[in-house]
Amino acid sequence: MSIVHTTARRQFFEEGICPVDLPPQIVESWLRCQQQGSAVGAIERLGKAALQGALAENAQMLRVALPELDGLYEQVLGTQSVVLLTDASGLILNTTGNPQFMKKAEQVALLPGVSWDEATKGTNAIGTALALRESVEVRGGEHFLMQNIGISCSAAPIFAPNGRLAGVLNVSGDARLHHLHALGLVRLAAQQIEHRWLGLAGDAHWLMRLHPRAELLGSPREGVLSFAGDMLIAANRVALQWLGLSWQNLGQCSFSDLFDGILQAQPLPQAIYSQRGQRFYLTITPPKVALATPPAASSVAANKSELPFQKQLDKAVRVLNAGVAVLLQGETGSGKEVFARALHAASQRRKGAFVAINCAALPESLIEAELFGYEEGAFTGAKRKGSMGKLREANGGVLLLDEIGDMPLLMQARLLRVLQEREVTPLGGSQPYRVDFAVVCASHRDLPKMVAAGEFRADLFYRLQDFIVHLPPLREYADLLGFIARLWQESGGSARGVLLGDDLMASLVRYPWPGNVRQLLSLLKTLLALADDGACLTYADLPEEYQMPVLSEASSLASSSHELIENTIARFEGNLSKAAAALGVARSTLYRRRFKAG
Numbered sequence: 001m002s003i004v005h006t007t008a009r010r011q012f013f014e015e016g017i018c019p020v021d022l023p024p025q026i027v028e029s030w031l032r033c034q035q036q037g038s039a040v041g042a043i044e045r046l047g048k049a050a051l052q053g054a055l056a057e058n059a060q061m062l063r064v065a066l067p068e069l070d071g072l073y074e075q076v077l078g079t080q081s082v083v084l085l086t087d088a089s090g091l092i093l094n095t096t097g098n099p100q101f102m103k104k105a106e107q108v109a110l111l112p113g114v115s116w117d118e119a120t121k122g123t124n125a126i127g128t129a130l131a132l133r134e135s136v137e138v139r140g141g142e143h144f145l146m147q148n149i150g151i152s153c154s155a156a157p158i159f160a161p162n163g164r165l166a167g168v169l170n171v172s173g174d175a176r177l178h179h180l181h182a183l184g185l186v187r188l189a190a191q192q193i194e195h196r197w198l199g200l201a202g203d204a205h206w207l208m209r210l211h212p213r214a215e216l217l218g219s220p221r222e223g224v225l226s227f228a229g230d231m232l233i234a235a236n237r238v239a240l241q242w243l244g245l246s247w248q249n250l251g252q253c254s255f256s257d258l259f260d261g262i263l264q265a266q267p268l269p270q271a272i273y274s275q276r277g278q279r280f281y282l283t284i285t286p287p288k289v290a291l292a293t294p295p296a297a298s299s300v301a302a303n304k305s306e307l308p309f310q311k312q313l314d315k316a317v318r319v320l321n322a323g324v325a326v327l328l329q330g331e332t333g334s335g336k337e338v339f340a341r342a343l344h345a346a347s348q349r350r351k352g353a354f355v356a357i358n359c360a361a362l363p364e365s366l367i368e369a370e371l372f373g374y375e376e377g378a379f380t381g382a383k384r385k386g387s388m389g390k391l392r393e394a395n396g397g398v399l400l401l402d403e404i405g406d407m408p409l410l411m412q413a414r415l416l417r418v419l420q421e422r423e424v425t426p427l428g429g430s431q432p433y434r435v436d437f438a439v440v441c442a443s444h445r446d447l448p449k450m451v452a453a454g455e456f457r458a459d460l461f462y463r464l465q466d467f468i469v470h471l472p473p474l475r476e477y478a479d480l481l482g483f484i485a486r487l488w489q490e491s492g493g494s495a496r497g498v499l500l501g502d503d504l505m506a507s508l509v510r511y512p513w514p515g516n517v518r519q520l521l522s523l524l525k526t527l528l529a530l531a532d533d534g535a536c537l538t539y540a541d542l543p544e545e546y547q548m549p550v551l552s553e554a555s556s557l558a559s560s561s562h563e564l565i566e567n568t569i570a571r572f573e574g575n576l577s578k579a580a581a582a583l584g585v586a587r588s589t590l591y592r593r594r595f596k597a598g
């Protein structure tokens, strides 16, 4: 041990004096460890299964880090060192080392499955880098525990693209040798890992690379930013620093908040000014997976991105404003209520109430009171002061009669009268109240068929069917991929840096979705709840029932009916790439099958 370290240890551990000859972050760490009193150096090693679990949890980081670990190891090969990668708690996941030094490393428990956080191992490069969230070197006697004074270590934290502290990269060697450049090499390798990790975001998002000097674009020293739609969702530290941002700003700034220009593909270096007036060179690559368009400046869907039914919505708004009823037809979960709310928000009646009543959910005996209201004491169980009823509540606004097909025939007759006379008389009352509301009805049932079968009044149907909007089921969406990506973004998946892999997306596009958007949203929420920040989810992460088998190229496509292929191509409006993705085959295979064999 060096004389400096011997003196410092005596001062600190025996005389209770803070040594002045040590780097301040080492003294601060010693004080932390002394206060915690828990640095006992116990060697607890995870069992095989638990370590496998930790490896699986950190699979994403390992995938991007392993090539860098090998590169780093080659650089320190002759220096009796070991290269280590830990998770965010300091648990060693991987070691690569010089065989001679590996033995020594094992003696001090620099081994996979052992945790090197400050609380268990005292001051050490891994634990202290985690505590400080910055790179640090801890040499020989600077270690808190005597058992570790034979090693010198350099460590740098690794941050995931969304700013989460994901792990630590560390090089440890014999303390008797001077490892001059170790800290610089570790820092650089950590930077490369973060750089590669961010590059993965480019599969699903816009990726922007920037540097004040054009010739440094493409180097690990460049800044990298990732945008979902127009929103900044991931970045490396250097880019954040240049733009005066912190990780907290992810999910809060749009492209135009940061730069003077628009977000568009830019394959060649171009100059751009930041809103702070700095000049950068940049390249921009669009997402590889087709993504949602940036949020439309639509007054309709308040803060939702452009809805897939935007065109129909614009027409329906005009119809509703003209006093004509709108009928929404669509399978369960296809977004009828969402559409009705968007209609209300865009109509002239948006200042009035939006009142929804689900005719299928109410017992027949209650529908009348619910709709028309009642006077005090109108029937047993009625509220003392009576009730206004939904029709009067909707006065000045929009009334949604959901599942109108389930309304009892008798009630249909009363409703028709209200629509004709624009007056409501509460139960038990004699005085009619004038009402003025727009009517939107919704049903998943085939109303014309019900009319033919005498289950729905023809006169009411004709009054309601002036303008029918058919909301398509998910399986008929022309751009289901884009819609899923948009919902993922709105659900917060993008903000957490969680990506949906191509194979997973292809499976979702092929799934038939009987529960439509409701079912899709619920699956996306589940996937998000189970995902680690920054993870890239694949086909294997899908619950089994959503794993749609991929048609094996030659055989199953050949056996697929001509009709299926043609229908799929038609669904994607002739776009062979999208159709091939939906069928789970390569575009070239589809092309061959259609134009040569077909």
Ligand SMILES: Nc1ncnc2c1ncn2[C@@H]1O[C@H](COP(=O)(O)OP(=O)(O)OP(=O)(O)O)[C@@H](O)[C@H]1O
Pocket (backbone or CB within 6 Å): 307, 308, 330, 331, 332, 333, 334, 335, 336, 337, 338, 339, 402, 444, 487, 517, 518, 521
């Ligand atoms: N375009 C959309 N964007 C985002 N979320 C949507 C969209 N369409 C539907 N949803 C969501 O899907 C779920 C079901 O939508 P909604 O209740 O509007 O469907 P519905 O057709 O009225 O269903 P049901 O017939 O079963 O009542 C809701 O959670 C809704 O927020």
